[in-house]
Amino acid sequence: MTTLRMSAVSWRVRPRGVTLTVAGLALLVLLMALNMRIGEIELTLPEVLSGTFDADAAAHFVIMELRLPRALTGALVGAALALSGAIIQSIARNPLASPEILGVTTGASVTVVAGLVAAGTAYGTAGGLLATLGIPLLALLGGLAGAAIVYGLAWRRGLDGYRLVLVGIGVAAVFTNVKFWLLTIGDVNDTARAMVWISGSLNGRGWEHVTPTALALAVLVPLTLLGTRSLDALRFGDDTVTGLGIRLNLSRALLILAAVLLAAVAVASAGPVAFVALASPQIALRLVRSGRPPLLSSAVVGAVLTTAADLIARTAFSPIELPVGIVTAVLGAPYLIHLIWRSRK
Amino acid sequence: MSATAVAPRLHGLRHRRVTVLLALLACVAVAIVLSVTIGSKSVPLADAWHALTSPTGTENDLVIRSLRLPRTALGVLAGIALGVAGALMQGHTRNPLADPGLLGVTQGAAFAMVASIILLGASSLLAYIWYGLAGALVASVAVFALGMVGGRSGPTPVTLALAGTAVSALLYALTSTIVLLDEQAMDVFRFWQAGSIASRGADVVWQVLPFVLAGLVLALVNAPGLNALSLGEDVARSLGQNIARTRTIGVAAVTLLSGAAVAACGSLAFVGLIVPHLARPLSGNDHRWLLPYSGLVGAGLLLIADVIGRVVAPPGELEVGVVLALLGAPFFVALVRRRKPVRL
Numbered sequence: 001m002t003t004l005r006m007s008a009v010s011w012r013v014r015p016r017g018v019t020l021t022v023a024g025l026a027l028l029v030l031l032m033a034l035n036m037r038i039g040e041i042e043l044t045l046p047e048v049l050s051g052t053f054d055a056d057a058a059a060h061f062v063i064m065e066l067r068l069p070r071a072l073t074g075a076l077v078g079a080a081l082a083l084s085g086a087i088i089q090s091i092a093r094n095p096l097a098s099p100e101i102l103g104v105t106t107g108a109s110v111t112v113v114a115g116l117v118a119a120g121t122a123y124g125t126a127g128g129l130l131a132t133l134g135i136p137l138l139a140l141l142g143g144l145a146g147a148a149i150v151y152g153l154a155w156r157r158g159l160d161g162y163r164l165v166l167v168g169i170g171v172a173a174v175f176t177n178v179k180f181w182l183l184t185i186g187d188v189n190d191t192a193r194a195m196v197w198i199s200g201s202l203n204g205r206g207w208e209h210v211t212p213t214a215l216a217l218a219v220l221v222p223l224t225l226l227g228t229r230s231l232d233a234l235r236f237g238d239d240t241v242t243g244l245g246i247r248l249n250l251s252r253a254l255l256i257l258a259a260v261l262l263a264a265v266a267v268a269s270a271g272p273v274a275f276v277a278l279a280s281p282q283i284a285l286r287l288v289r290s291g292r293p294p295l296l297s298s299a300v301v302g303a304v305l306t307t308a309a310d311l312i313a314r315t316a317f318s319p320i321e322l323p324v325g326i327v328t329a330v331l332g333a334p335y336l337i338h339l340i341w342r343s344r345k
Numbered sequence: 346m347s348a349t350a351v352a353p354r355l356h357g358l359r360h361r362r363v364t365v366l367l368a369l370l371a372c373v374a375v376a377i378v379l380s381v382t383i384g385s386k387s388v389p390l391a392d393a394w395h396a397l398t399s400p401t402g403t404e405n406d407l408v409i410r411s412l413r414l415p416r417t418a419l420g421v422l423a424g425i426a427l428g429v430a431g432a433l434m435q436g437h438t439r440n441p442l443a444d445p446g447l448l449g450v451t452q453g454a455a456f457a458m459v460a461s462i463i464l465l466g467a468s469s470l471l472a473y474i475w476y477g478l479a480g481a482l483v484a485s486v487a488v489f490a491l492g493m494v495g496g497r498s499g500p501t502p503v504t505l506a507l508a509g510t511a512v513s514a515l516l517y518a519l520t521s522t523i524v525l526l527d528e529q530a531m532d533v534f535r536f537w538q539a540g541s542i543a544s545r546g547a548d549v550v551w552q553v554l555p556f557v558l559a560g561l562v563l564a565l566v567n568a569p570g571l572n573a574l575s576l577g578e579d580v581a582r583s584l585g586q587n588i589a590r591t592r593t594i595g596v597a598a599v600t601l602l603s604g605a606a607v608a609a610c611g612s613l614a615f616v617g618l619i620v621p622h623l624a625r626p627l628s629g630n631d632h633r634w635l636l637p638y639s640g641l642v643g644a645g646l647l648l649i650a651d652v653i654g655r656v657v658a659p660p661g662e663l664e665v666g667v668v669l670a671l672l673g674a675p676f677f678v679a680l681v682r683r684r685k686p687v688r689l
Contacts, residue, residue, distance in 0.1 A: 180535060
């Protein structure tokens, strides 16, 4: 481990973490290039390049308006979810913790389904403002409200990681049942639309989804990286941490807030994409071999996972597109089973 | 203490236990009456009696005999099944937060149902229930097998919870794929997933009954062995218990009971979790009493929740699964907050 020092600020760097991050980014570029090439219209690499940089090229619209914003949304959403998961797992000291447990994704799902059902079939024709702004806004508010409920109920003279996870499971069960009840009220067409959304989908995502996710990451990533020091300390029991003189509850609350915001923004853009937040930090942890999920490497793993999953979702059952969240769930569940196998040793 | 001093006290205990059992039976009877008479069309008690004893084909007779009675009977069956299954699971895993939903039963049934629609062309409620039952059985056996592989000495709470989560997530993803491709599957799935005992008909009750009865017999056979196991596996072994056999019977009972309930009614959250906590203060930790108490409390809870669902949102109804989730969540949260949390 190396320590970088710039006047008062020091930074510890793991060589394995740097290697993983660089390799991950390279893999991401490769997957993005594949994503640009494959689709209803197959493009060659020169066509992709000219389509990206030359506004008059034939492929310009396909690349710049359809494929690139979709792929970027996927990568950013994956990074945000994974970073959120890494923070939450570090705080809960539990590899099963995720934004889902914190009520963010389930809260967002309920709110969006309620919005889709309330708007009824009118939503299909309304389009415009409701379509582009309404759903992401509903998801953001619902995600924040869900997290506030879970956090409030789990708080009892401090916050216990396990209590947080358990309260989260209980609240998630209620949200899920209410969600399915709402689905029974709606018209079956609205239900299908809602099902696509609550599965987590990147279909039809444009620059209006890229920008907010990118902005949120630009603000929140540096902040969470600054919180790394207290995350390291939070790994130890509450007594030790208090002994270390860290304002435990404040720094924990701020980190959780950052994690909630990251997840809420991601869900607002793409819906609740399953397992990325759960699996990415654990994969990164094993690759980097650190004591807790490494933040930056987790984000890169999350971006790679989501981009790869969307490539599969778009092409596996062509011409039918699956929601990306279904692919991540089908890939993520065997990973959990693998975790169980390992625990045998 | 001499034997003569213990005997009256034991006698008093048994007396109290029988009294509680009768009181619970009375509560279930009241719940049954409420469930038969209250609804979007309330039926006077006298008319209900008339419908049961000498039906003449009046409107009330039809409502009672073709709608309310099967619905109530299914509520009783599912309540008993889930209550007993929850008590068994909590006993076997020694985890007060264990719940049959944990076992992948719910998603196993859901997947089998929607798969039967697009692969086998199933189209009747009865067919769905048979496939759902098969799916529930297969999924829970898979979860237990995975849990066994994961732990060294049988399924520990951690590996069981993990296995349940993993299998559920995988099945849910596959189910979502199907329902997005097929509108009929979507329509069945969304109503089933919300959890309901309404409009199931008497034949569903008869189809599910044998599974619940078989599960109840296994559960009662399992009770003494489970008592020994609750002292710890080492003590149980030194008492001459065959631990593998006791575990297997327990798993079979849980699978039959929760599989039947879930296939017929869909996702009924929290019943298996709450009921043993309500029953345990009355019965103590003796499973020979805890299991029957849990069955009766489960039946009462399910019927009352269903009646609440019929009256809170007129003119429509709230599915019983939603009411149970709303009732159960505060209970669950209180449970988690009350004590030092149990480690999953």
